Amino acid sequence: MLRVAKMSQRILAQGNTAIGYGAVNAGCLHFFGYPITPQNEVIEWFARELPKRGGSFLQAQCETAVINMLLGAGSAGVRVMTSTSSPGWALMQEGLSALANAEIPCVVVLVQRGGPVQGTTQHGQMDYLSATRGGGGGGYRDIVLAPASVQECSDLVQLAFYLADKYRNPVVVLSDGLLGQMMEPLEVRTLDFGPLPEKDWALKGLALHKDGKRRALSCLAGFCFQEVYESYLDFIQHLDEKYRQMADSEVRYETYQTDDAHLLVVAYGYAARVSLEAINMARDEGLKVGLIRPISLWPFPSEAIRQGATRGGDFLVVEDSLGQLVEDVRLSVNGQAEVHLLNMLSRHMRTPAGMILPDIVLEGIRKLA
């Protein structure tokens, strides 16, 4: 449920700049970043816009520094974020596990490119597993939100800040090069998700704490000695309970034409937009096909997928990678239905500019529906 607290204007914007509008409307005044394609519009937007709004922008020396600057700024209790692409994301992994360990809220936007490593500077969806499983050490969990429109790039960044503060945990917004570059109308609006607890744990200086006690945060597991973790496993159990609560409460997805569908397409991000187009084309041909679009990639909407499987439908996963989302779909289906994959090898060109286009998905649907 989106409750719009303040409406301002309707503009034409890129996905990458929509991220900026979402962040400042969530009250984020701090951005640390490093240039990397295809997300340079994001850091350039913040460099331009934050000083005007009394915020602070810093271009750091590398992504490793960026994520640790987020650790510092988040420790001070402010809303802080960064944006990066796949190689930078890789460099941030230790920092992300540190943020999870110290329970520091922040938002990281990952505008995916084609990989592995430097790969291409253009779009891709090859970091699904890295984002949803956590590439840093220690088995932490981050909520991962996947926008599929320019509007969602803005709205989900706001939701990400809310969830980060709610759970004292990093939240990842998983975009991609195509979403980042494409332009659509954007309602610049402030969303209200409800009240949040005060950040009494934040480092501000002893004199500013009402109880006169110092605050301490740490990346040593559970060693925040003003809190009560008597042992390592007490802390790990606390994390487990938090992650379970996230998994129970924060599943988000959208369905389209699923009620009578014999074939369910599962896709996120740009591939979901393409699939939606293909489903409309297939429906015109009388094919009974629908879409399940996960919005939260972790926690994954397993129950919605499982229900689709028990109704007797088969699945077609469309993703611009060799197949990563398909693993979560197969786990959810648990052998109850056929799961097919249309992956990046079906792109319309065999170059970095190649895309999975609606015609290609339609062809895949025709073979199965």
Added chain:
Amino acid sequence: MEKIKVRGAPKSWQRSTSPLTICPGCQHGVVAELLCDAVDELGIQGNTIVISGIGCAGIDAFMVDMDAFIMCPHGRTCDVATGIKRALFGKPIVVALQGDGDCIAIGAGSLISAALRGEKITVIMANNANYGTTGGQLAPTTLLDQVTSTTPEGRDPGLAGYPAHVPEMLVPFRGVAYAARGAVNTPANYQRTKRYLKAALQKQIDNIGLSFVEILSACPANWHRTPVECLKWIEEKMIPEYPLGEFKNADRID
């Protein structure tokens, strides 16, 4: 009988902390005490945030009664300090408390970048010429011919390079307001180093630029010497390689 005045713990010493996990004769406790003394004399306890890195120097942040991020990711202490300083729009006094490995091996890039930006933070680097926490391996500050567990024949410059002189290195950086090296092996050196540290913190209070103080620090367990022998070793071996003094003291950056 003549009354002997016993000096109590500094006001900003952390009294509620659990037993310290430092070895007998280790000087990290002295480095932490020195920081507390300097902070007390400047009256900035309520406004100071300490960030410690990974390594034995990280333990120092347990000992101070100030807001602290205890043991951030290895080498990223200056980055975390930067994040806090900027998030609070420069208001708190931010101290990055690092060991030599954290500061000038894995964290060299972070220190250099903070110095290039003239980040308004104070960096303390405790130099004990080895990696203490992990059992005494080669550090950038290990002396030539010094035996460590990863230079069993002594540090050979052909294989393992030369000792790092960090305050000297920082002098030409325009963003650096202050760079000094002290020791805490004698009461006189303790007092002198406290003056350096107060001067460094004052540079931050005055918002001039990055300030840096290296402190030579004994590591009896890994040097395989008694605490008293360690103090002598600092005097005879370390200070000739790492001369004490102020290397830069700028009142403004042009």
